[in-house]
Amino acid sequence: MFYTEKEKKIELIEGYDVIVVGSGPSGIAAAIKSSESGCKTLLIEKCGAVGGISTTGMMSHFTGNVRSNLYERILKNAGEKNVFKGYASRVTIDPEMLKNTYYEMLSKAGTELLLYTFVCDVITEDNRVCGVITESKSGRRAYKAKIIIDCSGDGDVAFFAGAEYFKGREEDGKMQPATLMFKVGGVDTDRAVFPGSFETEVETEKGELQSLAKKILPYPAGHVLLYKSTIPGTVTCNMTNCVDVDGTKAEDLTRAETVCRSQMEPIVEFLREYAPGYEKCYITGAASLIGIRETRHFKGLKTINETDIAEARFFDDWVVRDAYFNFDVHNLTGSGLDKTGSQKKFTQKKGYTIPYGCLVPVKTDGLLLSGRNISGTHMAHSNFRAMPICVAIGEAAGAAASIAVKKNIQPREVNVAEIQNLL
Ligand SMILES: Cc1cc2nc3c(=O)[nH]c(=O)nc-3n(C[C@H](O)[C@H](O)[C@H](O)COP(=O)(O)OP(=O)(O)OC[C@H]3O[C@@H](n4cnc5c(N)ncnc54)[C@H](O)[C@@H]3O)c2cc1C
Known part of the structure; x- marks a missing residue:
């Protein structure tokens, strides 16, 4: 019509x-x-x-x-x-x-x-x-x-x-996944880990962090990317993940926002449980613009x-x-680096x-x-x-x-x- x-x-x-x-x-x-x-x-x-x-x-x-x-x-x-x-x-x-x-x-x-x-x-x-x-x-x-x-x-x-x-x-019009960035406060930054790439593995007493994330976080979230902010105690998380998003469609943008939001609390629970230095972390804010990588x-x-x-x-x-x-290609169908991507290599x-x-x-x-x-x-x-x-x-x-x-x-x-x- x-x-x-x-x-x-x-x-x-x-x-x-x-x-x-x-x-x-x-x-x-x-x-x-x-x-x-x-x-x-x-x-x-x-x-x-x-x-x-x-x-x-x-x-x-x-x-x-x-x-x-x-x-x-x-x-x-x-x-x-x-x-x-x-x-x-x-x-x-x-x-x-x-x-x-x-x-x-x-x-x-x-x-x-x-x-x-x-x-x-x-x-x-x-x-x-x-x-x-x-x-x-x-x-x-x-x-x-x-x-x-x-x-x-x-x-x-x-x-x-x-x-x-x-x-x-x-070949198929698939676009890189979307991410809603957010920040956590209450981090003990002296002890905290900062895995800055998909290929950064962090061994902890409870296991390797990236592998744990893949198992525990709600799909398609499943990788750990944590970055120091300019403020001690506050860390920027690039960890929410929504695949099959066409960022030129309002319906897809809405789904990406909703899916990423639904992952934020499980991610914080995961960090509190498994990531050294994040035992007392809490959400302090999220982006007001969903992160669309590719259209x-x-x-x-x-x-x-x-x-x-x-x-x-x-x-x-x-x-x-x-x-x-x-070549920073995020996995087009799940978490982590896409098989076509090349970071350390x-x-x-x-x-x-x-x-x-x-x-x-x-x-x-x-x-x-x-x-x-x-x-x-x-x-x-x-x-x-x-x-x-x-x-x-x-x-x-x-x-x-x-x-x-x-x-x-x-x-x-x-x-x-x-x-x-x-x-
Ligand atoms: C989740 C995520 C993580 C990333 N991580 C990094 C990183 O760690 N380091 C790094 O260097 N890069 C990173 N990137 C890549 C980088 O942020 C983007 O590729 C870059 O910002 C693109 O710049 P741009 O100016 O082309 O577009 P954008 O930054 O996307 O800006 C486009 C602007 O246009 C406005 N706009 C859009 N349509 C209209 C319209 N019709 N009318 C008026 N205004 C409009 C938007 O609101 C926006 O302000 C990341 C990207 C994402 C999504």
Whole structure:
């Protein structure tokens, strides 16, 4: 059954050079870079805070590495807010302080920010995206800009514009599982264990922790990933797990949230019983944004694949350099690492590059892809989805947009050497 909406006039707001949709690590970077490059930039975010998975998703830490000026600035500024100096590493995240860091950096750069606003459609002319339609408390509105950067993670803007994509794994469309991050307090951090990867085994008096978790936790939970937070006594848990979730469907998001929530208390009971240092732990908070790892992969002028990464291929038309991480594929049908994933076994230490073409949708003009929705294979995505790399992608997208705006050209016409000069 279908219902035809009545046609109606909505308010149109014009005059922006660049609109960035989504304020995750890539959106923050894209908006700051675009603003600092002199473009009138609007950042639109559906949540009530900036940062996406890095903050609202209650993320533990930045993993992997990359050469990026903005990433260094974010780490430095966030680190200065850390009350317990020297306790956690510089990549450990305090979500509230990181939000404040982002607000300050956006404000200093002169980015206009619009929270609580969902981008629900695009305005197109011929094959060019020239604006977005939003829904919010203010009603339905239209915003126009010269360039739109899609940092929504799921690539909602590119999807609404009809850009070519596939979901998840090439052979069957399966996507990485979802996780609701949460924190526990009351941990004796001097004695506590911090298994930071699926392959970190912890022997205890009662048995090996990962094996115990697999047996005891409610399926598909079953692995132990615990990370120091910036606050002694508080630990970030990346342990809830829901498989077969399509993060572009509200029903699946609701199921993921419900399933992950139902696992939180059994996980805490497990930790109290089996994990040294966690005997008196209790839940202090959970993310207000479910963690979706993978959804749409768009087709760009270029597509990065796993061989490019494993062999650290150097693209002359790079816009991201010295990107480093492993193939972090979570088990698509249960807990732990997927058999296609490679963490400890990933030995390539030399960083790889991402070419500009991965950010440019193959047919749609006026639009740049950024963050985890750029053009890449399922396996490559398991690597470049790491937040430092997403920051660097966003920085490149912001730089490319600013050149396109100044020269009044399309993203596909931008000279990559000019982007490189801005990075
Ligand atoms: C559970 C989990 C654990 C992870 N662990 C780590 C880790 O330890 N270290 C690490 O480096 N990386 C980790 N990652 C990966 C990393 O967090 C993401 O890949 C990264 O945040 C992607 O950045 P992004 O900017 O592309 O998108 P996101 O961070 O997903 O941000 C997208 C933003 O767009 C907004 N948005 C979406 N659609 C719309 C719309 N239609 N209108 C308006 N706004 C919209 C969202 O609300 C969100 O704020 C993890 C991911 C998950 C899910």
